[in-house]
Amino acid sequence: MSDIISGSDPSVIESKSNFDSGRISDVKAWLASQFDAAGKDVPDFEYTPRTIAHLHNLSTLSQAKTQAAGIVATDFRQKAAEYRCQAARVREILENVGLAQEGLPSNVVASAQCLANVANLLNTRDTELSSFLVAMGDMSLRKTGVEEKRAKVQKESKILLDYTRKAIARLTYLKRTLAQLEDDVAPCEAQMENWKTNLAIMVSKERQYLQQYSNYKALLNRVGYTPxxxxxxxxxxxxxxxxxxxxxxxxxxxxxxxxxxxxxxxxxxxxxxxxxxxxxxxxxxxxxxxxxxxxxxx
CATH class of the missing domain: 1.20.58 (Methane Monooxygenase Hydroxylase; Chain G, domain 1)
Structure with missing residues (x-):
């Protein structure tokens, strides 16, 4: 092993050590930033190649997700600023035409709020009638799909319930059969013991009869008996x-x-x-x- 190491390229060894030290420094910096954000100190542990590789992967993934979350948050903040500007402009227009929210009757404000809630519920981009009709059609289609899925699920549930009832009935029958078989074990064992005893007696008698048959056959041969x-x-x-x-x-x-x-x-x-x-x-x-x-x- 030492020969292999000594025979290897020094530039490769130097680049590898620089790479490992760079990974360790990146991991230490990432751990320090994370634990500082939580108000805690970085715990002591052994920096092995396996832990460094695992922590480096975690830091890379965390940084990528943090960067993505920052981009999304920046976009949301920009959209919120645009919405606030647009809201201010709409409020200014309404005040100029005398339709400010403070000057409207309470029932009009309640109707407008209800209309806004419905628009948010239907996920429409505006309060135009066509948008509401499209949203209602989409909701109707989704309702139809949900009803079809519900009917399918109810049918499957009914089939499963039927299977479950049959399985419970079979399980009850099997339990009753098992109990009956357990009750029949003792008589059957006694009968088996009796059969074993009778079988032993029959085997003994068989040997005795075979011996007698051999004796009688020898006697008949001795006296000259022929068929x-x-x-x-x-x-x-x-x-x-x-x-x-x-x-x-x-x-x-x-x-x-x-x-x-x-x-x-x-x-x-x-x-x-x-x-x-x-x-x-x-x-x-x-x-x-x-x-x-x-x-x-x-």
């Missing part, structure tokens, strides 16, 4: 078994009756062989029926 062995097949096989039991029961009764006969080894052997053949035929018939039932189910 072909359905309930209908088992019922059909049971019915065939009952039929075979009915058919084999007389044979078993006959065999049991042979137990009461006197022992004859040859006849007993023949009878046993005969019953064995009949029993083997019955078993073969049962197997055939079972195989046919299984084939039918497939």
């Amino acid at each position: 072909e062995i359905s309930h209908g097949v088992l019922v059909e096989m049971a019915e065939h078994r009952k039929d075979l039991e009915k058919k084999t029961k007389p044979i078993l009764d006959t065999l049991r009756s042979y137990q009461d006969l006197p022992p004859d080894k040859a006849l007993a052997a023949l009878a046993i062989e005969d019953k064995k053949r009949q029993y083997a035929a019955a078993e073969k018939h049962l197997e055939d029926v079972l195989h046919s039932a299984l084939a039918t189910s497939e």
